[in-house]
Amino acid sequence: MDKLLTQFLAVADAGSLSGAATALFITQPTLSFNMNKLEEVVGAPLFERSSRGMTLTRYGETLYENARLMRRLYDNTLNAIADQKRGSERGMSIGSGYSWWTMFLRDMVVDYQREFPKAPVQVSLGNQLRLMDQMLSGDISMFLAHEIDGLSGAIGTDFVPLTRVYNAFFVREGHVLLGAPQSLSEIDSYPIVISSLAESRHERFFDPSRRRTRVETVFDRTSVAFRTNSLAACVDYALATDAVLVHTHVLRDHFRERGLVEVVQKDEPRRAVTGIYVLRERRGEARVEELIERITTACHAVLPPWEPAE
Amino acid sequence: MDKLLTQFLAVADAGSLSGAATALFITQPTLSFNMNKLEEVVGAPLFERSSRGMTLTRYGETLYENARLMRRLYDNTLNAIADQKRGSERGMSIGSGYSWWTMFLRDMVVDYQREFPKAPVQVSLGNQLRLMDQMLSGDISMFLAHEIDGLSGAIGTDFVPLTRVYNAFFVREGHVLLGAPQSLSEIDSYPIVISSLAESRHERFFDPSRRRTRVETVFDRTSVAFRTNSLAACVDYALATDAVLVHTHVLRDHFRERGLVEVVQKDEPRRAVTGIYVLRERRGEARVEELIERITTACHAVLPPWEPAE
DNA sequence: TGACAATATAGATTATTTCTATATCCAATT
DNA sequence: AATTGGATATAGAAATAATCTATATTGTCA
Numbered sequence: 001m002d003k004l005l006t007q008f009l010a011v012a013d014a015g016s017l018s019g020a021a022t023a024l025f026i027t028q029p030t031l032s033f034n035m036n037k038l039e040e041v042v043g044a045p046l047f048e049r050s051s052r053g054m055t056l057t058r059y060g061e062t063l064y065e066n067a068r069l070m071r072r073l074y075d076n077t078l079n080a081i082a083d084q085k086r087g088s089e090r091g092m093s094i095g096s097g098y099s100w101w102t103m104f105l106r107d108m109v110v111d112y113q114r115e116f117p118k119a120p121v122q123v124s125l126g127n128q129l130r131l132m133d134q135m136l137s138g139d140i141s142m143f144l145a146h147e148i149d150g151l152s153g154a155i156g157t158d159f160v161p162l163t164r165v166y167n168a169f170f171v172r173e174g175h176v177l178l179g180a181p182q183s184l185s186e187i188d189s190y191p192i193v194i195s196s197l198a199e200s201r202h203e204r205f206f207d208p209s210r211r212r213t214r215v216e217t218v219f220d221r222t223s224v225a226f227r228t229n230s231l232a233a234c235v236d237y238a239l240a241t242d243a244v245l246v247h248t249h250v251l252r253d254h255f256r257e258r259g260l261v262e263v264v265q266k267d268e269p270r271r272a273v274t275g276i277y278v279l280r281e282r283r284g285e286a287r288v289e290e291l292i293e294r295i296t297t298a299c300h301a302v303l304p305p306w307e308p309a310e
Numbered sequence: 311m312d313k314l315l316t317q318f319l320a321v322a323d324a325g326s327l328s329g330a331a332t333a334l335f336i337t338q339p340t341l342s343f344n345m346n347k348l349e350e351v352v353g354a355p356l357f358e359r360s361s362r363g364m365t366l367t368r369y370g371e372t373l374y375e376n377a378r379l380m381r382r383l384y385d386n387t388l389n390a391i392a393d394q395k396r397g398s399e400r401g402m403s404i405g406s407g408y409s410w411w412t413m414f415l416r417d418m419v420v421d422y423q424r425e426f427p428k429a430p431v432q433v434s435l436g437n438q439l440r441l442m443d444q445m446l447s448g449d450i451s452m453f454l455a456h457e458i459d460g461l462s463g464a465i466g467t468d469f470v471p472l473t474r475v476y477n478a479f480f481v482r483e484g485h486v487l488l489g490a491p492q493s494l495s496e497i498d499s500y501p502i503v504i505s506s507l508a509e510s511r512h513e514r515f516f517d518p519s520r521r522r523t524r525v526e527t528v529f530d531r532t533s534v535a536f537r538t539n540s541l542a543a544c545v546d547y548a549l550a551t552d553a554v555l556v557h558t559h560v561l562r563d564h565f566r567e568r569g570l571v572e573v574v575q576k577d578e579p580r581r582a583v584t585g586i587y588v589l590r591e592r593r594g595e596a597r598v599e600e601l602i603e604r605i606t607t608a609c610h611a612v613l614p615p616w617e618p619a620e
Numbered sequence: 621t622g623a624c625a626a627t628a629t630a631g632a633t634t635a636t637t638t639c640t641a642t643a644t645c646c647a648a649t650t
Numbered sequence: 651a652a653t654t655g656g657a658t659a660t661a662g663a664a665a666t667a668a669t670c671t672a673t674a675t676t677g678t679c680a
Contacts, residue, residue, distance in 0.1 A: 001312055002311060002312040002384075003668095016625095016626070016627090017626080017627065018625080018626065018627080026668095026669070026670090027669070027670055027671080028626090028627075028628095029627090029628075029629080029669080029670075029671085029672095030668070030669050030670075032627060032628060032629085033628090033629095033668085033669085034668085034669095036628090042388060042391055043388070043391070043392065043395075044391050044392075044395050049626085049627060049628090049676095050626075050627085050676085050677070050678090051624095051625065051626045051627070051675095051676055051677035051678060052625080052626065052677080052678075053625090053626065053627090054626095054627085056446065058446070059391050059395065061443070061446050062387070062390055062391050063387060063391060065443070066383060066386075066387035066390070067387075069383060070380060070383055070384065070387075073376060073379060073380055073383065074376075074380065076376075077372065077373060077376035077377075077380075078352060078353070080372055080376070081352060081353070081354050081369050081372050081373060082353065082354075084354075084368065084369060084372060085353075085354055085369070098542065098543070101543060101546075102542075102546075106543075106546055106550075110550060123543075125543050136379055136383065138376075156375060156378060156379050156382070230408065230411070230433075230435035230436075231542075232408065232541075232542060233408070233411055233416070233433060233435055236411070236412070236416045237416065237419070237420065240416065240417070240420045241420055241423075241424075279375075280375065281372065281375035281376070326656090326657070326658090327657080327658065328656080328657065328658085336638075336639090337638070337639060337640080338657090338658075338659095339638080339639075339640085339641095339658090339659075339660080340637075340638050340639075341658095342658060342659060342660090343637085343638085343659090343660095344637090344638095346659090359645095359657085359658060359659090360645090360646070360647095360657075360658085361644095361645055361646040361647065361655095361656065361657045361658075362646080362647080362656080362657065363656090363657065363658090364657090364658085621680100622679105622680095623678105623679090623680090624677105624678085624679085624680105625676100625677090625678085625679105626675100626676080626677080626678095627674105627675080627676075627677100628673100628674075628675070628676090629672105629673085629674070629675090630671105630672090630673085630674095631670105631671095631672095632669105632670085632671080632672105633668100633669080633670070633671095634667100634668080634669070634670085635666105635667085635668070635669080636665105636666080636667070636668080637664105637665080637666070637667080637668105638663105638664085638665070638666080639662105639663085639664070639665085640661105640662095640663080640664095641660105641661090641662095641663105642659100642660085642661085643658100643659075643660070643661095644657100644658080644659070644660090645656105645657080645658075645659090646655105646656095646657085646658100647654100647655095647656095647657105648653100648654085648655090648656105649652100649653080649654075649655100650651100650652085650653075650654090
């Protein structure tokens, strides 16, 4: 991997130039020089220097995150080639949002592991952008999520559509909105709660031109009262206040069990597509395709299959 | 980005050394030399050379796909830092583990937002190390978590102790472990489920000397059957199998509602301190101090206050 | 204030990269 | 079968970049 970045990671990990220098078997002035150079390349200060060592600035933090990804991606790539040479199979791990995990993935995975105890599938739950991170660095080979609006093209992923979903609105029992069908603007007048927390480092997935239009920012107004990465926390919040929880309709029953009721909408809701993101490079591998197949089947046992838009 | 990979992409795209050389404004022998070197680094032949040019081998194909990802990742990282530099100041946001959220944070946040609807607080739930990440990169300004054992000093954070807690073990109803008090080693013989996904990138938070002794590695063995970042998924898994879920005792009631029962321990459990981590540089800001105050009050309404160790 | 532990700087040295020039290879053409 | 054109490979020289040694500077803690 890029030498400067390797050294950068070492310095960040060690917390000092001298420490990292020892670890890397080079001298401290070399690192000093190289880190200055890196800062010039990046165009931002990466460290705060003191007589106690080096601490990362927030730009340094961002670079650190991403440099870790790069190193993982790099290592995973070399391993993949080595595996390829040996002719051996690559491990597999899938990611998912919590909705799909509850809806059908859980059972599918349990079944799969019973059937192939030697070749287990690992599962990583999280938000779609984090999963995208993990997939791009080779830690997972596919994940289930909404089609991501405004996703930068040429990112090396395939999207296999599974089903259509729409955003529904959920409120606590006894809420004023529950009497009759409501229009979007009426719903909008209540505080909104959503379960997605964008992190600055994920900006990079989006085309700069479309950054402002993506789904996440639609609700990025003062009326988003509460925003978290935890669905359970959203439910808690909506139960305790008059806020409206926005989420895929597929969790309707799940929410109902927890005391949240769907608001009937006046207008036809906007639909979105859910499906599987796969690393393009892994398409065609037998086990990958089989898993896609299984997920598709499991999904369609519960949800209507996807049909191309009219 | 790494020079060799950049050149590799150029050669792959051009289909020949000479073509790529022209495009890169360097000479063909240089590329010839460098591609040989890259093959040595990767450990596999990347090209088939002929008098008509260079074609990728299957290893080359794999590298090509991944190198493109790396290039994107690299470019996007630089963009992200540039964006960050342009400075998007965000509102205040606090992090927490799910336990504290359920226990008292939820109500506190609800109250706070009622009082200050114009200055909402965002909440990020997740494991302590991830929250530390988010705090250092400016995404959140403080978070609630166990005192992190072996945390590196010079990291620029304050810790405000709140209360003492201990780890408990939870299993599905009817589990064999439930009959009588159990020793740690007996419990240990069952598959363990934990809701923390230790990521190696967090290593840098720890003093090198103490890295091997920290809490997370205690369970880092093959017997960790299932490990995820989602507490709900852990519960699902523990309900469906014989696995033992390890978690703070404070969620005892929460788990019981969901069908998991606490295993009675033979030995006195080890206690740990929970408190608030704050960016040292933000100490003193009125809103920050007020939030700390409120969290402290809310915590002590439910849990005993922290007393310095004897 | 003095010792210590850290980073920064300057100049010399070493290692690497790149270039020029030339050789070699292969296939299509004469 | 020889020639030609377009490609890669190799050798050695030249240029450039990376690293080291030695020393200065800075900040913290006792």
